[in-house]
Amino acid sequence: MKANYGYKDGSGEYYITIDSDLCTGCGSCVTACPAEVFTVVADEFSLDDEQVAIVAEAQRNKLKYACAPCKPVGERSPLPCVAACRPGAIEHSW
Amino acid sequence: MSNATQTAVQAQPQQEFWRWKEYNWHDPHLDWQAATTISCGIDVGSVSTQAVVLADGRLYAFASRRTGNNSPGSAQKALDWALEETGLTLGKIHFTVGTGYGRVNIPFADKAITEIACHARGANFIYGPSVRTLLDMGGQDCKAIRCDERGKVQNFLMNDKCAAGTGRGMEVFADLLQVPIESVGEMSFQVEVEPPPVSSTCVVFGKSEALGLLRSGWSKEKVLASYCRAMAKRVVELLARIGVEPQFAITGGISKNIGIVRRIEDELGVEALEPQGDYDPQIAGALGAALFAKALVERQRRQGATA
Numbered sequence: 001m002k003a004n005y006g007y008k009d010g011s012g013e014y015y016i017t018i019d020s021d022l023c024t025g026c027g028s029c030v031t032a033c034p035a036e037v038f039t040v041v042a043d044e045f046s047l048d049d050e051q052v053a054i055v056a057e058a059q060r061n062k063l064k065y066a067c068a069p070c071k072p073v074g075e076r077s078p079l080p081c082v083a084a085c086r087p088g089a090i091e092h093s094w
Numbered sequence: 095m096s097n098a099t100q101t102a103v104q105a106q107p108q109q110e111f112w113r114w115k116e117y118n119w120h121d122p123h124l125d126w127q128a129a130t131t132i133s134c135g136i137d138v139g140s141v142s143t144q145a146v147v148l149a150d151g152r153l154y155a156f157a158s159r160r161t162g163n164n165s166p167g168s169a170q171k172a173l174d175w176a177l178e179e180t181g182l183t184l185g186k187i188h189f190t191v192g193t194g195y196g197r198v199n200i201p202f203a204d205k206a207i208t209e210i211a212c213h214a215r216g217a218n219f220i221y222g223p224s225v226r227t228l229l230d231m232g233g234q235d236c237k238a239i240r241c242d243e244r245g246k247v248q249n250f251l252m253n254d255k256c257a258a259g260t261g262r263g264m265e266v267f268a269d270l271l272q273v274p275i276e277s278v279g280e281m282s283f284q285v286e287v288e289p290p291p292v293s294s295t296c297v298v299f300g301k302s303e304a305l306g307l308l309r310s311g312w313s314k315e316k317v318l319a320s321y322c323r324a325m326a327k328r329v330v331e332l333l334a335r336i337g338v339e340p341q342f343a344i345t346g347g348i349s350k351n352i353g354i355v356r357r358i359e360d361e362l363g364v365e366a367l368e369p370q371g372d373y374d375p376q377i378a379g380a381l382g383a384a385l386f387a388k389a390l391v392e393r394q395r396r397q398g399a400t401a
Binding site for chain 2: 005009013015061
């Protein structure tokens with residue numbers, strides 16, 4: 001399942017997509033992210049309580065600002081969360 | 095203020111135009127005592143609360159009411175109301191799943207499940223397994239969901255950052271224009287030419303824009319048409335991100351507002367499914383929760399049998 005966390009406002013679309021089928025719940029993104037955007041919880045969508053990464057509730061409506069330090073204008077190094085995720089479950093829309 | 099004016103104000107109770115119908119229902123032809131599994135789903139939303147009781151997976155009873163400021167209390171009240179005159183009590187219910195904004199705050203729920211999963215599951219029941227795209231228009235948020243033929247979520251997107259395109263926004267507009275909320279849809283079609291949408295779907299800005307339009311001589315109908323159109327455009331933008339694959343259905347309170355539903359269909363070029371039977375699409379979340387509850391009881395029994 002693809003979970004899209006974020007929002008669209010007058011300035012653009014700010015979504016982080018996590019593919020729960022790929023995510024192993026390892027938590028590498030949690031440690032990689034300097035802004036504490038991610039957290040690992042029991043998957044609310046499966047009845048088996050598997051661990052899965054989600055975008056923390058408190059960050060969902062301010063991703064544009066939370067992620068800004070990793071997204072400088074011009075030359076940009078790979079995003080720490082995307083680079084840390086071995087199965088490639090994380091995508092950013094902007 | 096003088097005493098005389100105070101009495102005058104009190105003597106004229108204001109009509110609350112935003113109030114929508116709260117009601118309960120149960121199937122008198124179904125005997126819950128004959129059922130092996132009685133499951134319950136409680137959807138405590140930001141604006142409304144629903145309780146649904148299933149007897150062996152068949153809809154037995156439900157109630158829909160306002161949440162108000164006390165969500166644990168409203169969960170209990172909704173359930174009590176659903177069970178009124180049925181003889182069924184909480185103790186006889188095998189499993190209860192809570193969902194919605196207030197899901198973690200339901201004292202008697204055995205498990206909490208996100209309302210996104212529950213709405214998809216409930217829509218699968220109400221609209222049939224052909225539903226692939228679902229729009230849940232709730233009281234304070236709006237969710238676009240893609241699901242498979244079993245009602246399992248494949249892709250979802252939620253907007254709870256602003257009140258644009260939500261039931262609460264519609265309540266505010268009904269109150270502003272002094273139009274009973276259940277008449278908004280019909281009234282919004284009583285225009286000769288569809289006006290352009292209000293430029294802002296933000297409830298606060300939309301409200302001041304609507305007042306300006308009324309002052310410039312627009313009829314209430316025209317303003318409603320304009321607001322409904324803006325709201326439809328706003329939620330269609332949300333849907334565009336996850337893509338719309340037919341069949342398409344709408345759940346939540348706004349799905350009863352024909353003025354929004356027809357305009358969403360018009361913007362998408364896709365018709366929304368009609369509920370099978372007489373199911374109220376506002377109970378989809380609680381219904382889905384009750385279906386999960388049933389699955390969980392059955393699983394517990396299987397595990398109990400093998401252990």
